Amino acid sequence: MKNNKIKIGIAGLGTVGSGVINLLNNNKDEILKRTGCEFLVQCVSARNKDKARSCDINNINFYTDPVDMLENEKIDIFVELIGGNDIAKNVVMRAIEKKFHIVTANKALIALHGTKINQLSLEKNCSVLYEASVAGAVPIIKVIKESLSANKIQWIAGIINGTTNYILTEMLLSGKNFNDVLDEAKELGYAESDPTFDIGGIDAAHKLTILASICFGIPLNYDSVYVEGIEDIDLQDLNNAMELGYTIKHLAIARKSKYGIELRVHPCLVPNSRLLANVNGVKNAVVVNSDAAGPTLYYGAGAGSLATASSVVSDIIDIGRNLSINSKKSTPFLGYMNNMVAEQEILKISNIESRYYLRIKVTNKPGVLADITKIFGKKTISIESILQKEENEKDVNVPIVLVTHKIKEQNLIEALLEIENLEVVKDKIIRIRIEELDS
Numbered sequence: 001m002k003n004n005k006i007k008i009g010i011a012g013l014g015t016v017g018s019g020v021i022n023l024l025n026n027n028k029d030e031i032l033k034r035t036g037c038e039f040l041v042q043c044v045s046a047r048n049k050d051k052a053r054s055c056d057i058n059n060i061n062f063y064t065d066p067v068d069m070l071e072n073e074k075i076d077i078f079v080e081l082i083g084g085n086d087i088a089k090n091v092v093m094r095a096i097e098k099k100f101h102i103v104t105a106n107k108a109l110i111a112l113h114g115t116k117i118n119q120l121s122l123e124k125n126c127s128v129l130y131e132a133s134v135a136g137a138v139p140i141i142k143v144i145k146e147s148l149s150a151n152k153i154q155w156i157a158g159i160i161n162g163t164t165n166y167i168l169t170e171m172l173l174s175g176k177n178f179n180d181v182l183d184e185a186k187e188l189g190y191a192e193s194d195p196t197f198d199i200g201g202i203d204a205a206h207k208l209t210i211l212a213s214i215c216f217g218i219p220l221n222y223d224s225v226y227v228e229g230i231e232d233i234d235l236q237d238l239n240n241a242m243e244l245g246y247t248i249k250h251l252a253i254a255r256k257s258k259y260g261i262e263l264r265v266h267p268c269l270v271p272n273s274r275l276l277a278n279v280n281g282v283k284n285a286v287v288v289n290s291d292a293a294g295p296t297l298y299y300g301a302g303a304g305s306l307a308t309a310s311s312v313v314s315d316i317i318d319i320g321r322n323l324s325i326n327s328k329k330s331t332p333f334l335g336y337m338n339n340m341v342a343e344q345e346i347l348k349i350s351n352i353e354s355r356y357y358l359r360i361k362v363t364n365k366p367g368v369l370a371d372i373t374k375i376f377g378k379k380t381i382s383i384e385s386i387l388q389k390e391e392n393e394k395d396v397n398v399p400i401v402l403v404t405h406k407i408k409e410q411n412l413i414e415a416l417l418e419i420e421n422l423e424v425v426k427d428k429i430i431r432i433r434i435e436e437l438d439s
């Protein structure tokens with residue numbers, strides 16, 4: 001068997017970087033049997049040389065500056081696992097200038113700078129692979145770009161942030177409070193270095209930007225995604241949803257219709273009968289609905305050291321296999337011929353139609369519900385069901401939970417503005433979309 005030696009440089013030795021080094025070591029023999037290649041980590045970069053690491057970096061050249069590493073080392077593949085988008089972008093562009101192939105797990109980098117990175121990589125004839133950037137261990141990028149390449153994709157919906165799914169699951173099942181569970185997710189290495197990216201939905205929006213481009217052949221455009229996080233979700237909403245037969249999940253949805261493409265990331269009530277409602281903890285799952293294959297489902301660990309390393313190393317292996325046969329990359333960066341990637345109409349969130357869960361805090365007085373339903377009536381919003389906890393005491397604040405029929409979001413926005421101005425309505429109204437995921 002031919003034994004090719006592929007030289008690797010890795011920038012970032014945190015949760016994912018250390019996982020990559022451990023996985024390449026642990027499964028060296030298996031990888032050699034599968035690929036005929038020996039993958040050697042020649043150099044690494046991290047901020048602090050003296051920090052205790054959960055991987056063995058003895059005998060590997062260490063740099064505190066990743067650019068220094070690129071200038072001084074001759075490698076085949078540069079693996080970017082620093083995160084963020086400033087330093088990471090400069091380092092990756094420099095690595096491509098040096099004609100190194102790129103593997104990254106950085107969704108912010110691809111979503112925000114992927115177009116420029118791709119342009120330079122075409123000039124320099126380098127591969128840029130990013131399987132780990134969406135859904136951790138779940139090989140969703142390759143599936144869409146390669147395995148489903150004969151299909152027109154109609155919609156994709158998924159749980160693609162492990163931290164928020166871990167928080168929602170733990171709050172419901174263990175009754176723990178939001179901040180305690182977030183601390184656990186940080187401890188477990190799931191959260192971004194700035195966890196507001198997770199809980200604010202930004203991380204999921206970076207990932208949806210990537211998914212939408214590879215599903216529909218549109219340019220990467222983070223700004224076109226509508227984003228809501230889970231900051232306003234309360235234990236009472238999780239419990240109310242259960243009582244109604246739903247589970248609250250933070251979903252990313254891209255759907256193509258004759259009017260345009262919906263791109264949105266927000267919490268949703270998902271019927272308990274759907275598989276996505278039963279995806280718990282740090283697990284991610286993505287449903288892809290396409291014309292020939294129909295619905296297909298992909299499930300697995302959305303974050304974590306070895307789980308994410310599995311996807312990073314699979315990209316390293318893909319490049320290594322190509323290098324060992326002197327082959328050029330064949331799958332385009334976004335899975336569409338570069339000159340075929342084109343803008344399509346993106347729908348405003350106010351134009352989507354949905355059913356809604358609403359929690360309205362009101363003063364317990366006769367006639368309150370009538371005042372609210374009158375405003376809904378004016379906006380042609382009809383109520384499907386009402387959940388009201390018994391409260392005998394007058395003039396105390398109580399929550400009313402309403403479920404609407406399918407309505408246009410713009411009508412709901414207008415109605416809620418009016419309702420929030422009623423004297424008996426206390427606090428902002430909690431509004432969560434209901435996704436049936438059935439068509």
Ligand code: NDP
Pocket residue numbers: 011012013014015016017045046047048049051064065066081082083084087105106107132133136189190191192193302303304305308
């Ligand atoms: P960590 O914060 O655990 O690690 C970041 C690493 O980068 C650290 O080793 C740090 O050095 C190094 N670093 C930071 N700034 C610099 C710099 N200026 N120069 C050189 N090195 C630097 O991040 P993760 O491993 O969690 O994430 C890495 C990437 O993978 C991110 O893009 C993330 O979004 C993505 N990702 C993460 C997943 C996860 O489960 N954690 C899953 C999927 C993707 P030092 O150790 O010395 O501080």
Ligand code: HSE
Pocket residue numbers: 133134135136160161162163164190191192198203302303304
């Ligand atoms: N912070 C991310 C998450 C890491 O929780 O899903 C994986 O991309």
